[in-house]
Amino acid sequence: MSAPAVCARVALIGFALAACQKPIKPGDPLRDLTRAERESFDSGRVTFDAVFTPETGLGPLFNSASCGECHEDPAAGGIGDEVELHASAFRAPVCDPLVGEGGFVIQLHTTPALKTALGIDSEPFPPSATGRALRTTPVLFGRGLLDLVPDSAILSYADPDDRNGDGISGRPNHFVDGRLGRFGRKGLVPRLDEFNDGAFSAEMGITSPAVPTEETVGGKPIPAGVDPVPEPEINQTALDRTNAFVRLLAPPTPLKANKAAKRGRQLFQDAGCTGCHIPTLTTGASPVAALSRKAFAAYTDLLVHDMGPELADICLGDATAAEFRTEPLIGLRVKHDFMHDGRDTTLEAAIRSHGGEGKGARDGFLRLSAEEQAALVAFLKTL
Amino acid sequence: MWRPIGAAVNGKGRPMTHHPALLVLLLTFTQPTHTATRTAQMYQGTVHAIQAHPAGLDLVTGVGFALRLVHMRTLPTTSVDSAGTTIPLGHVKPGDVVRADCRMTETGLVADHIEKLGPQRSRETP
Numbered sequence: 001m002s003a004p005a006v007c008a009r010v011a012l013i014g015f016a017l018a019a020c021q022k023p024i025k026p027g028d029p030l031r032d033l034t035r036a037e038r039e040s041f042d043s044g045r046v047t048f049d050a051v052f053t054p055e056t057g058l059g060p061l062f063n064s065a066s067c068g069e070c071h072e073d074p075a076a077g078g079i080g081d082e083v084e085l086h087a088s089a090f091r092a093p094v095c096d097p098l099v100g101e102g103g104f105v106i107q108l109h110t111t112p113a114l115k116t117a118l119g120i121d122s123e124p125f126p127p128s129a130t131g132r133a134l135r136t137t138p139v140l141f142g143r144g145l146l147d148l149v150p151d152s153a154i155l156s157y158a159d160p161d162d163r164n165g166d167g168i169s170g171r172p173n174h175f176v177d178g179r180l181g182r183f184g185r186k187g188l189v190p191r192l193d194e195f196n197d198g199a200f201s202a203e204m205g206i207t208s209p210a211v212p213t214e215e216t217v218g219g220k221p222i223p224a225g226v227d228p229v230p231e232p233e234i235n236q237t238a239l240d241r242t243n244a245f246v247r248l249l250a251p252p253t254p255l256k257a258n259k260a261a262k263r264g265r266q267l268f269q270d271a272g273c274t275g276c277h278i279p280t281l282t283t284g285a286s287p288v289a290a291l292s293r294k295a296f297a298a299y300t301d302l303l304v305h306d307m308g309p310e311l312a313d314i315c316l317g318d319a320t321a322a323e324f325r326t327e328p329l330i331g332l333r334v335k336h337d338f339m340h341d342g343r344d345t346t347l348e349a350a351i352r353s354h355g356g357e358g359k360g361a362r363d364g365f366l367r368l369s370a371e372e373q374a375a376l377v378a379f380l381k382t383l
Numbered sequence: 384m385w386r387p388i389g390a391a392v393n394g395k396g397r398p399m400t401h402h403p404a405l406l407v408l409l410l411t412f413t414q415p416t417h418t419a420t421r422t423a424q425m426y427q428g429t430v431h432a433i434q435a436h437p438a439g440l441d442l443v444t445g446v447g448f449a450l451r452l453v454h455m456r457t458l459p460t461t462s463v464d465s466a467g468t469t470i471p472l473g474h475v476k477p478g479d480v481v482r483a484d485c486r487m488t489e490t491g492l493v494a495d496h497i498e499k500l501g502p503q504r505s506r507e508t509p
Contacts, residue, residue, distance in 0.1 A: 094478030198447020
């Protein structure tokens with residue numbers, strides 16, 4: 001048998017095996033994990049779903065009592081119905097994340113002890129803020145893959161001066177220490193582990209070896225006696241387990257596309273959506289084979305784009321009030337509210353909300369016939 | 384391997400690797416330095432504010448969304464450079480990203496050396 005014929009048979013067998021694989025559901029781990037990796041994933045899910053109390057470190061300021069409270073639907077790592085409040089101040093020429101006033105995440109709940117001490121139900125809104133923002137909880141599926149996309153790949157999509165004239169001028173955001181960011185709606189945070197470690201503090205008031213100090217109350221220290229649990233309130237093992245769980249959460253297998261959805265995939269490209277929602281990204285090398293050098297359906301460029309004045313809320317890092325990181329469309333079908341603040345309840349409305357650099361694609365969508373628009377949305381609902 | 388460079392490097396970081404051979408190598412070559420610089424701390428972050436009297440600066444550092452302010456004093460002996468060139472401390476402005484080599488003293492953190500890495504790249508106009 002000739003070599004091409006052998007290759008063709010091997011490919012056919014590969015496709016057949018892939019077709020036989022059970023679809024990955026939201027909340028499932030990546031395929032082909034080692035036994036140890038699978039055990040890390042399973043033990044991490046326990047920590048992810050653990051509910052903290054003031055006696056185990058919760059607060060005194062917090063947004064939720066567990067990771068799973070905000071990432072629960074339809075499975076651990078999914079979305080939640082919580083909407084949180086962020087704030088920052090633009091002081092030309094830089095953005096102030098208001099760390100001196102408690103930071104840009106405004107915790108919306110307090111423990112009974114803090115309420116008794118200060119008489120507050122939430123962190124005070126920073127008086128010098130120049131902007132406020134609402135943030136829905138994102139899905140966490142596939143974030144381990146996004147974490148491993150090389151910086152160089154992200155930068156290859158940047159076109160800050162729109163030299164190719166396509167109306168899209170994405171650029172990277174940077175963390176406070178200058179590293180390239182990618183996580184968060186403003187693309188501020190460089191690494192997935194850091195995003196998770198920071199969330200223990202900013203979202204739950206849980207100190208850890210990575211973040212050993214408590215949040216302040218509007219910039220003022222926590223009153224004495226309010227938080228009796230010694231720092232750190234969780235150990236490195238708990239952090240590592242949680243990070244392993246999030247890192248190994250798989251992107252759900254897209255639903256089987258019907259004829260309309262298949263057409264919609266092409267229309268998604270034709271309308272210009274793929275100018276920012278890059279369909280496929282590839283990870284770099286990783287000691288976790290299931291994450292290493294994998295091409296995956298990301299639908300993001302991990303850059304921030306000016307989305308126009310209608311969507312603008314707060315600056316963060318280098319990102320202006322109007323700039324947002326292209327939302328990955330992994331697991332889009334589980335979402336009920338769309339855009340960074342959940343303003344839209346349908347995908348059609350979300351597309352219509354795109355302005356600024358997204359205006360070209362939005363207009364491309366609006367130029368489609370009703371049938372074509374439905375096809376494009378049908379495609380998105382398979383993701 | 385990852386270590387948060389936005390936070391103090393004081394030997395309390397997370398496990399560097401699970402690969403035994405690399406771990407042995409890292410332990411072999413880092414242990415003496417670690418012991419010798421037990422009180423040295425490096426911070427990398429964005430300058431939030433600069434104080435003239437007493438001289439000092441506030442740096443925004445942190446991990447993920449958990450940002451913190453770190454205050455450090457500067458002395459007349461504090462060296463400052465940018466791209467290998469010595470510059471006056473006055474050339475460091477809020478919004479600049481810097482790396483500060485510090486030591487903990489009885490009166491707080493003191494910066495011995497500051498390297499200006501670059502400004503934030505905001506393009507928003509007031």
